[in-house]
Amino acid sequence: MADEIILLDFLPSIFGMRIRVALAEKGLKYEYREQDLWNKSPLLLEMNPVHKKIPVLIHNGKPICESTIIVQYIDEVWKDKSPLLPADPYERAQARFWADYIDKKLYDLGKKITLTKGEEQDTRKREFLEFLKLLEGELGDKPFFGGENFGFVDVSLVAFSSRFYAYESFGNFSIEAECPKLIAWTKRCMERESVSSSLLDPQKVHDFVAGMRRRYGVE
Amino acid sequence: MADEIVLLSTWPSMFGNRVRVALAEKGLKYEYKEEDLWNKSPLLLMMNPVHKKIPVLIHNGKPISESMIIVEYIDEVWNHKSPLLPTDPYQRAQARFWADYVDKKLYDIGKKIIWSTKGEQETGKKELIECLKLLEGELGDNPYFGGENFGFVDVSLVTFSCWFHTYESYGNFSIETECPKLVAWTKRCLEKESVSSSLADPHKIHDFASGVRKRLGIE
DSSP states (O other): OOOOEEEEEOTTOHHHHHHHHHHHHTTOOOEEEEOOTTSOOHHHHHHOTTTOOSOEEEETTEEEESHHHHHHHHHHHTTTSSOOSOSSHHHHHHHHHHHHHHHHHHHHHHHHHHHOOHHHHHHHHHHHHHHHHHHHHHHTTOSBTTBTSOOHHHHHHHTTHHHHHHHHHHHTOOHHHHOHHHHHHHHHHHTSHHHHTTSOOHHHHHHHHHHHHHHTTOO | OOOOEEEEEOTTOHHHHHHHHHHHHTTOOOEEEEOOTTSOOHHHHHHOTTTOOSOEEEETTEEEESHHHHHHHHHHHTTTSSOOSOSSHHHHHHHHHHHHHHHHHHHHHHHHHHSSOHHHHHHHHHHHHHHHHHHHHHHTTOSBTTBTSOOHHHHHHHTTGGGHHHHHHHHTOOHHHHOHHHHHHHHHHHTSHHHHTTSOOHHHHHHHHHHHHHHTTOO
16 A cells, blocks of 8 residues: 655755655655644644644654654655664664754754844854854765765755755855855765755745844844 | 764763663673863863754764764664663654653653752642653553563653652652652662663762752852
């Protein structure tokens, strides 16, 4: 019997994009259901009663929540194609470490750039670039964080690249000037169908962020 | 050749104690090194340069950081004994979800009760009880979160139990009154050698917390 896969998501969501990328890497067909985060659907509230957030993957009626947990689930169930986590336990621990660090830091740092001004924004920009430089160091000369192959850390980070234009525009700085290797990596990832078909166009993300700035009274 | 396992931790840390429980569950011998968090050792700074935090597990010279990542690593490497994560991918996703929930919530809520102002303390109490009740619901009538067997979620949560007396003391409430099933579960866990030998004495934790409050100028 064919798998029934539904993704409750929100187009500009970095966390949702991770799931779209992972599903595409595995060549999986699924039903995408766009959610209104300001008017949450009964289905979303039923499937994620604890956090009430997207993304939620519903596989044969059973929900899985939290994006890195969902990506691991997808990798474990459909393990015969495009493995995202390495086989070696130490390398797996390192991959989980970097994905966890990205989760703890990047979203909030980026959000603060878009929602602040003046000196505070300058501080956030500095912290953000420092963080990206650390990631650049971790990437080293490898084509992907996963080494020769696109992997778990690549999935967790690449969706942020759809927000880079928005960060640069509202923060008035250039990420490429500071982190050229990382930008080269984002371009390399975008050559993959799974990534280019999953990430929202940077201009649309920019317009979404502009809307959020108006909502929060920043502009 | 025998494995060389070193654990950098501090005795009151609920995160460090998770690793101790996991190592004991697997019957592993290791060298324990107590860290002074106000004067971090060169070894700690070298082994966890990103976060500079404990716990760090050093296995044959290679460091692994972040407590639940370490626990998963231990479970994967020493997979012949006392499995902590289930084998089914969906159940694994659920176990990771609840361990993540404990991570996201419990420490910060506990902090509000122990080292903040009276107003925040009341909020912290309410949030803690809500959180523990939700976890109690998830436990249901199972002996452990892992079902019949002590598992991943049990490891993530049980090390907070030696802090309950401190939360109760500063928050002026009884966790057992509010969440009797959860407290029964903590007692059940403490019957296990791996848990009782790894958790700190609740009264010593209370004295420790009192010391930190004095240091922070709260009392």
